[in-house]
Amino acid sequence: MPLTVPALLTPSPGAKFERSTVERRELREHDVLIDIAYAGICHSDIHQAREEWGKAIFPMVPGHEIAGVVSAVGSGVTKHAVGDRVGVGCFVDSCRECARCLSGEEQFCERGNVATYNGRQYSGEPTYGGYSTQVVVDENYVLHIPDGIALDVAAPLLCAGITLYSPLKNWGAGPGRKVAIVGMGGLGHMGVQIAHALGAEVTVLSQSLSKEADGRALGADHYYATSDRATFRSLRGTFDLIISTVSADLDIDAYVRLLAFEGSFVFVGLPENKQTFGVFGLTGGRKSISGSNIGGIRETQEMLDFCAQHGIASLVETITADEVDTAYDRVVASDVRYRFVIDTSTIPA
Numbered sequence: 250m251p252l253t254v255p256a257l258l259t260p261s262p263g264a265k266f267e268r269s270t271v272e273r274r275e276l277r278e279h280d281v282l283i284d285i286a287y288a289g290i291c292h293s294d295i296h297q298a299r300e301e302w303g304k305a306i307f308p309m310v311p312g313h314e315i316a317g318v319v320s321a322v323g324s325g326v327t328k329h330a331v332g333d334r335v336g337v338g339c340f341v342d343s344c345r346e347c348a349r350c351l352s353g354e355e356q357f358c359e360r361g362n363v364a365t366y367n368g369r370q371y372s373g374e375p376t377y378g379g380y381s382t383q384v385v386v387d388e389n390y391v392l393h394i395p396d397g398i399a400l401d402v403a404a405p406l407l408c409a410g411i412t413l414y415s416p417l418k419n420w421g422a423g424p425g426r427k428v429a430i431v432g433m434g435g436l437g438h439m440g441v442q443i444a445h446a447l448g449a450e451v452t453v454l455s456q457s458l459s460k461e462a463d464g465r466a467l468g469a470d471h472y473y474a475t476s477d478r479a480t481f482r483s484l485r486g487t488f489d490l491i492i493s494t495v496s497a498d499l500d501i502d503a504y505v506r507l508l509a510f511e512g513s514f515v516f517v518g519l520p521e522n523k524q525t526f527g528v529f530g531l532t533g534g535r536k537s538i539s540g541s542n543i544g545g546i547r548e549t550q551e552m553l554d555f556c557a558q559h560g561i562a563s564l565v566e567t568i569t570a571d572e573v574d575t576a577y578d579r580v581v582a583s584d585v586r587y588r589f590v591i592d593t594s595t596i597p598a
């Protein structure tokens with residue numbers, strides 16, 4: 250029998266959230282049932298709930314930063330047991346046979362992975378995410394949350410954490426490398442901590458200096474306001490890697506000028522508009538513009554273990570189900586320090 254579980258859903262693009270229910274499938278051989286404790290609010294939830302990235306599936310239950318405890322397992326499950334502290338990130342299945350899946354980079358699955366919400370299972374049923382009390386997920390797409398990290402501050406690692414960890418590792422952030430994180434929000438505050446723990450020299454480029462004390466406490470060596478144009482220009486030629494976590498349009502050429510020889514500007518923030526840049530800025534210093542998308546299951550586990558080892562977690566504001574609409578507006582206004590997480594025990598009507 251499928252399970253009917255409480256969930257917060259939005260019926261149409263931009264509509265307010267309502268308390269309702271969704272069905273979770275009956276446990277299959279390799280499924281685990283997770284009692285969700287906390288669900289983070291990622292800016293991507295807002296983009297999709299407001300249909301800013303093209304047509305979305307409604308009703309929608311967002312949430313791909315899920316932390317909870319296993320409460321039941323299918324007969325063939327070996328990776329998780331009842332009582333385990335676990336997490337689920339942005340996808341809950343992938344084809345498991347393409348080159349990307351076989352190399353452990355399921356986020357780039359050639360068939361397209363199954364998104365945790367606003368997606369469809371390969372069988373066609375819509376997926377519903379973590380703003381809910383329980384979820385059923387195949388064991389291969391479930392992560393272990395190390396004991397050292399509490400569930401509320403672990404939830405945002407499942408998207409924000411891995412989204413910064415993966416490019417920082419891929420582009421070699423470490424001792425002797427200068428890394429700039431653009432935007433001190435949910436993703437950005439994770440990037441600062443991880444880049445610092447990897448040994449890089451870390452700079453935050455924020456719209457203002459209002460979050461400077463937090464940025465420095467999290468490990469930033471330098472913190473500049475992008476509104477201070479003279480200081481911004483003085484950083485020309487500085488960075489080996491700039492990661493943008495911004496959802497808004499950016500002056501890409503201005504950031505490319507801040508790159509050192511062979512430096513890379515990497516998008517993880519996803520503006521809804523096309524972005525433009527001049528080619529001469531790249532050819533002049535063998536620079537590149539690239540992008541990165543979350544991380545695979547293996548790398549996500551590596552990130553969780555790395556965070557536990559280095560005492561890294563998200564800074565969160567815990568909210569109730571009634572506060573989600575207001576929280577969305579506050580995220581859009583850059584007024585969150587630094588991730589909202591929903592206490593899912595407040596969801597049932």
Ligand code: NAP
Nearest residue numbers: 292293432433434435436455456496497517518519542543
């Ligand atoms: P967030 O908490 O809203 O953080 C974004 C930050 O960008 C803000 O805190 C703000 O930092 C800065 N910002 C906002 N408006 C700006 C503007 N007009 N100009 C310049 N900077 C601005 O959002 P998030 O959850 O970190 O997500 C950020 C983006 O990444 C979203 O587009 C989201 O969809 C995307 N995302 C991508 C992936 C991926 O795998 N690629 C994964 C998750 C999320 P300051 O106040 O410091 O300036």
Ligand code: ZN
Nearest residue numbers: 291293408409
């Ligand atoms: Zn996300």
Ligand code: ZN
Nearest residue numbers: 344347350358
């Ligand atoms: Zn695949």
